[in-house]
Amino acid sequence: xxxxxxxTESGRTxxxxxxxxxxxxxxxxxxxxxxxxxxxxxxxxxxxxxxxMQSSVPLIPQLAAHLVAAGGKRLRPLLTLAAARLCGYDxxxxxxxxxxxxxxxxxxxxxxxxxxxxxxESQLRRGLASANAIFGNKASVLVGDFLxxxxxxxxxxxxxxxxxxxxxxxxxxxxxxxxxxxTTQNDLSxxxxxxxxxxxxxxxxxxxxxCEAGAVIGEASAEQxxxxxVYGANLGMAFQLVDxxxxxxxxxxxxxxxxxxxxxxxxxxxxxxxxYEHGSEEDRVFWRRVIEDSEQxxxxxxxxxxxxxxxxxxxxxxxxxxDYAAKAREALxxxxxxxxxxxxxxxxSYSVSRER
Amino acid sequence: xxxxxxxTESGRTxxxxxxxxxxxxxxxxxxxxxxxxxxxxxxxxxxxxxxxMQSSVPLIPQLAAHLVAAGGKRLRPLLTLAAARLCGYDxxxxxxxxxxxxxxxxxxxxxxxxxxxxxxESQLRRGLASANAIFGNKASVLVGDFLxxxxxxxxxxxxxxxxxxxxxxxxxxxxxxxxxxxTTQNDLSxxxxxxxxxxxxxxxxxxxxxCEAGAVIGEASAEQxxxxxVYGANLGMAFQLVDxxxxxxxxxxxxxxxxxxxxxxxxxxxxxxxxYEHGSEEDRVFWRRVIEDSEQxxxxxxxxxxxxxxxxxxxxxxxxxxDYAAKAREALxxxxxxxxxxxxxxxxSYSVSRER
Numbered sequence: 001x002x003x004x005x006x007x008t009e010s011g012r013t014x015x016x017x018x019x020x021x022x023x024x025x026x027x028x029x030x031x032x033x034x035x036x037x038x039x040x041x042x043x044x045x046x047x048x049x050x051x052x053m054q055s056s057v058p059l060i061p062q063l064a065a066h067l068v069a070a071g072g073k074r075l076r077p078l079l080t081l082a083a084a085r086l087c088g089y090d091x092x093x094x095x096x097x098x099x100x101x102x103x104x105x106x107x108x109x110x111x112x113x114x115x116x117x118x119x120x121e122s123q124l125r126r127g128l129a130s131a132n133a134i135f136g137n138k139a140s141v142l143v144g145d146f147l148x149x150x151x152x153x154x155x156x157x158x159x160x161x162x163x164x165x166x167x168x169x170x171x172x173x174x175x176x177x178x179x180x181x182x183t184t185q186n187d188l189s190x191x192x193x194x195x196x197x198x199x200x201x202x203x204x205x206x207x208x209x210x211c212e213a214g215a216v217i218g219e220a221s222a223e224q225x226x227x228x229x230v231y232g233a234n235l236g237m238a239f240q241l242v243d244x245x246x247x248x249x250x251x252x253x254x255x256x257x258x259x260x261x262x263x264x265x266x267x268x269x270x271x272x273x274x275x276y277e278h279g280s281e282e283d284r285v286f287w288r289r290v291i292e293d294s295e296q297x298x299x300x301x302x303x304x305x306x307x308x309x310x311x312x313x314x315x316x317x318x319x320x321x322x323d324y325a326a327k328a329r330e331a332l333x334x335x336x337x338x339x340x341x342x343x344x345x346x347x348x349s350y351s352v353s354r355e356r
Numbered sequence: 357x358x359x360x361x362x363x364t365e366s367g368r369t370x371x372x373x374x375x376x377x378x379x380x381x382x383x384x385x386x387x388x389x390x391x392x393x394x395x396x397x398x399x400x401x402x403x404x405x406x407x408x409m410q411s412s413v414p415l416i417p418q419l420a421a422h423l424v425a426a427g428g429k430r431l432r433p434l435l436t437l438a439a440a441r442l443c444g445y446d447x448x449x450x451x452x453x454x455x456x457x458x459x460x461x462x463x464x465x466x467x468x469x470x471x472x473x474x475x476x477e478s479q480l481r482r483g484l485a486s487a488n489a490i491f492g493n494k495a496s497v498l499v500g501d502f503l504x505x506x507x508x509x510x511x512x513x514x515x516x517x518x519x520x521x522x523x524x525x526x527x528x529x530x531x532x533x534x535x536x537x538x539t540t541q542n543d544l545s546x547x548x549x550x551x552x553x554x555x556x557x558x559x560x561x562x563x564x565x566x567c568e569a570g571a572v573i574g575e576a577s578a579e580q581x582x583x584x585x586v587y588g589a590n591l592g593m594a595f596q597l598v599d600x601x602x603x604x605x606x607x608x609x610x611x612x613x614x615x616x617x618x619x620x621x622x623x624x625x626x627x628x629x630x631x632y633e634h635g636s637e638e639d640r641v642f643w644r645r646v647i648e649d650s651e652q653x654x655x656x657x658x659x660x661x662x663x664x665x666x667x668x669x670x671x672x673x674x675x676x677x678x679d680y681a682a683k684a685r686e687a688l689x690x691x692x693x694x695x696x697x698x699x700x701x702x703x704x705s706y707s708v709s710r711e712r
Contacts, residue, residue: 057532059539115501119494138475141497142534145471148501149527152508156520164512164520171505176413179498183415 031350034078034343041081041099042074048103052150063135063143067110075239075347076109076210077102083214083228086340098217100154101163105210107151108171112206114144116178120265162216170209177201186266186292188276195270199240200233207236227331231344234328238351241321244269246356248305249314260301266291270320274313275304283307321352387706390434390699397437398430400452404459408506419491419499423466431595431703432465432562433458436570439584442696443574454573456510457519461566463507464527468562470500472534476621518572526565533557542622542648544632551626555596556589563592583687587700590684594707597677600625602712604661605670616657622647626676630669631660639663677708 035042046068053064084098091098117130118137132140148171155164181198184190211232215225247262248271262269268291276287286307289295308314328348335341391398402424409420440454447454473486474493488496504527511520537554540546567588571581603618604627618625624647632643642663645651664670684704691697 055532055535057536057539059535060532112501115497119497138538139535141471141475142531142538145468145500145504146528146531146535148504149524149531152511152520152524153528155508156517156524159517161512161515164508168505168508168512172502172509175498175502175505176411176416179411179415179495179502180413182494182498183413 031073031075031347031354034082034340034347035074037340037343038078038081038085041085041102042078044096044099045074045077045081045102045106048099049106052103052107052154053147055146059135059139060143060146063131063139064147066131066134067114074106076206077106079207079210079232079235080105080214080217082340082344083211083220083232084218085214086228086335086338086344087215087218087220087224089214089218097158097160098214100158101167101213101217102210104151104154104158104167105206105213107147107154108167108174109206111144111147111151112174112178114140114147118144119178119182120261160216163213166209166213166216170205173201173205177203177205181267184268186294187268188273188287188292190268190273192270192273195268195273196237199237199244203240203243204233204236207239208233211235223334227334231328231331231348234324234331235348235351238321238324238328238348241270241317241324242352242354245271245314245317245321246354247271248308260304263290263301263304264296266294270317271308271313274316275308275311278311278313278316279307283311318352325349325352387429387431387703387710390438390696390703391430393696393699394434394437394441397441397455397458398434400455401430401433401437401458401462404455405462408459408463408510409503411502415491415495416499416502419487419495420503422487422490423470430462432566433462435563435566435588435591436461436573438696438700439567439570439576439588440574441570442584442691442694442700443571443576443580445570445574453514453516454570456514457523457569457573458566460507460510460514460523461562461569463503463510464523464530465562467500467503467507468530468534470496470503474500475534475538476617516572519569522565522569522572526561529557529561533559533561537623540624542650543624544629544643544648546624546629548626548629551624551629552593555593555600559596559599560589560592563595564589567591579690583690587684587687587704590680590687591704591707594677594680594684594704597626597673597680598708598710601627601670601673601677602710603627604664616660619646619657619660620652622650626673627664627669630672631664631667634667634669634672635663639667674708681705681708 050064050068053061053068055061080102081098084101089098114131117132118140121132130140131143135143151167152164155167158164177198177200180194181202184194184198208229209232212225212229215228220228244262247259247269263272272287272291276284279287286303290300290304325348328351329345332341332344406420406424409417409424411417436458437454440457445454470487473488474496477488486496487499491499507523508520511523514520533554533556536550537558540550540554564585565588568581568585571584576584600618603615603625619628628643628647632640635643642659646656646660681704684707685701688697688700
């Protein structure tokens with residue numbers, strides 16, 4: 001069951017025009033459109049990623065190659081490239097700063113993924129065995145550190161203090177978000193506000209930084225730079241809310257990772273908070289046992305999915321996501337009409353409608 | 357049994373003048389002397405460390421406070437402070453760049469320690485329970501990431517591209533050294549050359565960077581900068597060789613961590629390589645079982661210590677350390693005579709004679 005289907009069931013829609021079934025996947029073309037539009041930049045970025053992962057220590061490029069092969073959406077580097085281009089970044093003189101910084105953003109993200117998978121003990125990532133499952137936790141921690149250090153070497157070579165300030169602050173916020181997530185784990189007294197802080201830190205801060213860094217490279221005005229930061233932050237919030245919904249609502253084969261990961265780890269995400277708040281007393285006894293006491297038995301995931309469906313917790317989560325996506329689209333209003341602007345608007349819609 | 361005693365037993369001495377028993381701990385006063393000489397700078401550095409560890413996420417300062425309380429030698433930040441001062445860095449106008457960068461160096465080091473303890477599953481660090489033993493592996497990975505990100509925020513604020521290049525490259529080399537150490541673990545075919553590469557990466561590179569960064573802040577000439585880099589690199593090599601000796605030769609109560617950690621983890625360090633090379637065929641069968649096959653039984657550590665003593669493996673390791681320490685001292689020759697220069701020379705001697 002994909003998220004779009006759940007939406008239809010709950011009477012909500014993620015489409016901009018609300019026209020129903022034919023737009024259950026609005027924006028799907030949008031992200032592909034964005035990737036197609038920036039294909040040449042993105043190819044250059046992939047080359048930089050592979051080049052900069054090289055090391056005289058063989059295990060590093062080996063593990064890196066596994067990550068590159070696993071692919072992923074490459075959404076964050078696309079945002080940097082798109083923001084730079086939207087602000088008119090010109091590469092006719094051969095400079096490719098936006099490509100270098102996009103690679104840097106992907107390195108920071110990949111380092112975080114490596115460490116997350118260690119912290120969460122995940123076995124699957126993007127439909128493949130996770131790096132820690134193949135190479136072990138030690139290698140994942142250390143190669144993550146290497147990628148993080150390498151990202152700062154790229155920033156140093158680029159020599160923009162503004163870009164450095166944006167990305168080093170985002171990296172610190174990212175770590176804070178992950179720590180905060182850890183401390184809210186198994187705690188059903190976590191407020192929605194605290195949950196939103198966690199997802200801002202763990203996801204939206206880097207989306208915002210990826211966009212803002214692109215704007216700086218594109219020599220944006222202060223207003224444009226702020227607009228792109230706001231676009232990225234809201235897009236990131238929408239993206240993470242949908243991620244958290246997909247963990248309870250996705251088709252595992254489409255999702256490419258295990259459904260119910262968050263449940264098994266006792267993560268307190270909005271679907272759980274909503275199901276807990278809107279559930280019966282019996283529901284709350286259930287959630288306290290499985291999330292707070294971590295006492296999970298066979299059949300508990302299925303029971304959780306039923307309770308989530310009964311309380312429309314996925315619908316509530318996706319409605320929030322759509323609010324953020326709408327804010328992301330609005331933030332682009334100050335840019336004049338262009339194909340790229342439309343693609344970025346579509347990407348915000350896609351962030352809500354996606355099934356993986 | 358301290359290292360100095362082993363040295364006397366093996367007929368070697370670590371003292372500069374070779375005068376025997378009265379100098380079994382040469383340089384002991386040197387490190388304390390260096391710390392005393394730079395006490396005011398170091399106090400300022402400790403304040404910066406505490407300030408910059410603050411975060412709205414309570415667990416971060418909590419875990420950080422544990423690390424600060426555990427203390428440690430603070431050798432790396434001392435090196436940055438000393439190098440800046442040796443090159444004439446003047447703080448009369450109120451600037452304290454050397455203090456900020458020294459704190460940054462300590463953050464990079466602390467982040468590495470946190471991740472090391474996770475990777476090695478260590479229970480003790482500097483005589484106290486390690487952070488991962490108290491706060492768990494997750495918190496150690498994530499707070500390490502936070503400190504690493506924060507160090508780059510400090511660098512960005514300092515705004516010297518040279519210092520950034522030095523410290524971001526050292527951070528990447530550090531991770532490479534750790535990965536290489538992991539891949540040589542349990543492998544007795546590791547060459548001494550490969551072992552030296554590992555310890556350069558995991559330790560000497562950051563010592564070198566700490567010194568070189570201080571020199572840049574002190575507006576050193578190219579020759580002075582290079583001399584301090586060479587001093588730091590050789591000091592770091594000596595320091596790590598002695599660390600590896602202490603793991604087999606130290607008094608655990610003095611050392612402040614578990615003796616035999618490296619042995620239990622199957623780390624291939626010079627004491628083991630030397631004992632393997634110079635041992636009997638029976639010795640080699642023993643080392644292959646305990647290190648390569650990781651089959652360790654009660655009494656094996658004691659047996660390892662005996663085999664190490666019989667082959668003078670500690671003496672061989674410390675002789676190498678003394679060679680590096682001598683090179684470190686020589687590198688300072690181009691600086692004119694000063695109390696600080698003498699203290700840095702003594703620190704090189706201390707790096708070999710220390711018992712913890």
